[in-house]
Amino acid sequence: MAKVLGLRCRECGEEYPIAPVHVCELCFGPLEIMLNWEEITPRVSRASIEAGPSSMWRYWDLLPVEGPPTVGKNVGWTPLVKAENLGLELGLKNLYIKNDAVNHPTLSFKDRVVACALTKAREFGFKTVACASTGNLANSVSAHAAEGGFEAYVFIPHDLEQGKVLGTLVYGANVLSVTGNYDEVNRLCAEAGDKYGWAFVNINLRPFYGDGSKTFGYEIAEQLGWRAPDHVVVPCAGGSLISKIYKGLHELDRLGLIDGGVPTRMYAAQAKGCSPITTAIKTGAEVFRPQKPNTIAKSIAIGNPADGYVAMETVRKSGGWADDVTDEEVLDGIRLLGRTEGIFTETAGGVTVSVAKKLAEQGRFQPDEIVVIAITGNGLKTQEVVVGQLGHTIGIQPNLDALDRALATENLLASAAR
C-alpha cells in the first residue's frame, strides 16, 4: 500500500487522487496530503526514527513520497541550540534556537520543502522544475535542480539582495528577474504554471512541498528528548511553515512518540511593513487584508499570503498570539542574536527574534517554559541591510605602536591589558 492516500481540500474537504495539483477545483482552497496512517503507524517508533539518517529523511515514513529520497539527501537535522545568553536577556531559562540558518545546502529551511518536492517531482516524471521566490526558495530549487539533474526556471522580484541572486545563478538555473513585487511574481507564475508543463514547487507541487516543513517540527520535538515545546515563534510569509510545524508536532503525538501531548502555542512573527497575518490576529479579524509590502525583510514580504488563513487558524487554535516589528527592530534582532548566541541570521530571523523579545516582554512566556525561536535563514545572504549598522573596523598599520595607539584611541586598553 502507498503511504499517501490522496489529497484533500483543507477548505471544503473534497478529495483528489495523487497528482501535481494544488488547489481545489470547487473552492480554490489549498490541498493537503492524506497520509495512510494504518500503513504508517505500525512501523514508526522512536527507535526506527533514531536509527535513520542524520537528515530530515529520518522521518521518511511521514513524508509524501513513495520511494527513497533522490534529491536533497543531506537536508535537515539542524542544531537546536540552547540559547543561554539570549535567554538571560529575555528572562527565559529554557530558550532554544532551531537553527536552519545552517541547513544544508543553501542555508535556509527551504531546503526541507525542496528536497521533498523534487523527490516527488522525479516520481511524477518531471524533467524541469521552477518556482516563484523571494530568494531562499530560489537558492534551494536551483541547487537541488543541479544535484538532481533537472533544468530549472526561477522567478524572482527584480530588487532582491545580491547574495540571493548570486546564490541562485551559481547553480546554473535560468533566473527570470521580474519587474514587480513577490505577489506580482506569484501571479505571473500562476498564469505560466501549467502552460509549460514544469514542476512549479510552490504551485502544482505545493502539497508535497509544504509537507517538507513538518520535519522542522519533528526535529524540535525529537531534539528536546521527544517532547513538544510550550511555545514556538515562527516568521510568517506565505503562512505555511507555522501550520506545518504544528501539524508535525501533532503527528508525532498521534503516533504516541512524544511525552506530555502538545501544549504548544504557536506565535506568528511579521515585519510591520508586511503584516497581513499578524494584523488580522491582533485585531481579531476573520479576513486578512492583503498589503503592498514595504520592509527590509524581503524574504517574508508577501502581501497576499496563500496560507494566511491557515496560519491564523493555527495561532488561534493553539492559543498563541502574533506581533510585528519595525525595520529598525529587525536590525536590532539580527544584532541581538549575533551578539548573544553567535548566530548570524537574515532579516526574517531579525523579525522573529525581535517579535520573541516583544512577546517575552508582554509576559506571554513563563520563565521556565520551553520556548523555541525558528531561525529560518542565514545573514550572509542579506548583508546589504546590515552594512553600516554593525559598528566599524579599526584600521591600523602592521606594527605594535600603531596597535597601541589604536587601542588607546578606541579606549580599548583595559581589555588589551588583561
Next chain:
Amino acid sequence: MAISVLIPTPLRKFTNNEESVTAEPGTVASLVADLERQYPGISRSLLDDKGELRRFVNIYLNEEDIRFLEGKETPVNEGDSVSIVPAIAGG
C-alpha cells in the same frame, strides 16, 4: 469591445479548455454573473453560498488585486483585462 478574462487551469473544464474568454463590461460581480451565463457551473468555484467571493480566489483588474480597489463592486470597463488566479504558496 468586450473584457478579456484569463481563466486558471482548475476552471478551464467549464470553458472548453479556453485559457481566455470574454465578458461584458460592468462590475466584477456582473462579470462573474456573465461568466456563469456563458459557462454554467463556473461561479460555484468563485462564490460562496452567500454570493461573496471565496476567500482563496484572487481576482485582478489589469495589474491590481480587486481587494485594493472596490472588491466585487469594482467597475470593469471596455479594454480592461481581468485575471482569476488561485493563491500561491510562499517562497
